[in-house]
Amino acid sequence: MGTLPQGVTCRCRSLRRCSVEVLRQHLGLQVGCAGFWLRRSPLWTSGQCPSHKHSPVVLHVSRSQHRYPQTRPCNLTGWWENDLGSKMQVFKVGKDGTFSGEYHTAVSSTKKPIQLSPLTGSQHLDEDGQCTFGFTVNWKKFSDSTAVFVGQCFNGDDGKEVLHTSWLLREKVDSESDNWKATRTGHNTFTRMD
DSSP: OOOOOOOOOOOSSHHHHHHHHHHIIIIIOOOOEEESSSSSSOOOOSSOOTTTSSSEEEEEOOTTTTTTTOOOOOOOOEEEEEEEEEEEEEEETTSSSSSEEEEEEESSSSSSSSOOEEEEEOOOOTTSSSEEEEEEEEEETTSSOOEEEEEEEEEEETTEEEEEEEEEEEEEOOSGGGGGGSSEEEEEEEEOOO
């Protein structure tokens, strides 16, 4: 058996198993097992195939073509607009993921004039840049309602950031018997304005 590339370790006793370790560790290829005849390969995974009936299948053939795309981290800071025309500005996100900002809703059930409302939130600072986040909007300037949004930031194939959110809106009611109608739910998609 030839020597393994530098940095590749293999505790296997057979050439086939070591070949898979080379693919997995050195080339960054993913190898798995399939219970059907998709593409037979002479490689054998390191004890991952449950029986001899399963053929190992090379799931990724080229290191450069089949890696997860390198995306830039999604940055919540800036101006966003949703599908209803509501706008929000997220101020700078802190090193711990916390942020604040302002929300200007385009829709309201109150008869008072709509005003800017404060928002506060937090996001995960994930390495892949596709962060999850949540924020609360307090409509205290013109309504007794509070809204919470949760979502995830995505970098689309076109390179544009998009926020997919779900929300709960809690309206103040006068009695406990009206509690059943106090919470609404929905979804919004935000795109960057700036």
